[in-house]
Amino acid sequence: QAVVTQEPSLTVSPGGTVTLTCGSSTGTVTSGHYPYWFQQKPGQAPRTLIYDTSNKHSWTPVRFSGSLLGGKAALTLSGAQPEDEADYYCMLSYDDAEVFGGGTKLTVL
Amino acid sequence: QVQLVQSGAEVKKPGSSVRVSCKASGGTFRSYAVTWVRQAPGQGLEWMGGIIPSLGTANYAQNFQGRVTITADESTSTAYMDLSSLKSEDTALYYCAIEAFAYWGQGTLVTVSS
Secondary structure (H helix, E strand, C coil), X not given: CCCEECCCEEEECCCXXXXXXXXXXXXXXXXXXXXXXXXXXXXXXXXXXXXXXXXXXXXXXCCEEEXXXXXXXXXXXXXXXXXXXXXXXXXXXXXXXXXXXXXXXXEXX | CCEEEECCCEEECCCCCEEEEEEXXXXXXXXXXEEEEEECCCCCXXXXXXXXXXXXXXXXXXXXXXXXXXXXXXXXXXEEEEECCCCHHHCEEEEEEECCCXXXXXXXXXXXXX
């Protein structure tokens, strides 16, 4: 089974920009992996922010964007807000399974 | 607006089985997959498997092959996740999600303890 890797933790200043990445043990992440990004706050179910690399739901704040960057999937937060402090998980699709990354704990400080 | 309501918390003995249900209200499963994801205490998310109710075909994560069965009843818009041969490591919150993860259930805590 493939392994999906994320930064364990990142810190961003309020109003700042940060990029979270999502890599695959099988090689380059492509649009064919249909990357998803989820946000999870303590005690809550995950919430989907980005699907299929860069598509947003109606509830996704404009400051979040998804892309492919340097062979990985990326989630960029531009203009971080205190309420963006949370765990972020990416998920990639393979032939017969979906695999989550280990998650990135984002601190806004 | 689709809402997913899951069954209540369960406490199980090692070696037993558990069934968690997930009922969609305000809509139906339609043609989207119903997916099950779990999260052990303080840990990350783990994909368990999914089913497309209209097709009735399910696929499962390798880690759960042989222990998990996912089914769905379109007539009641309810999906089920059965997990057998429970171990203490199966203690987790179990979530269902539909419509390409757009909607999530509230989670069901399954505790496995002797």
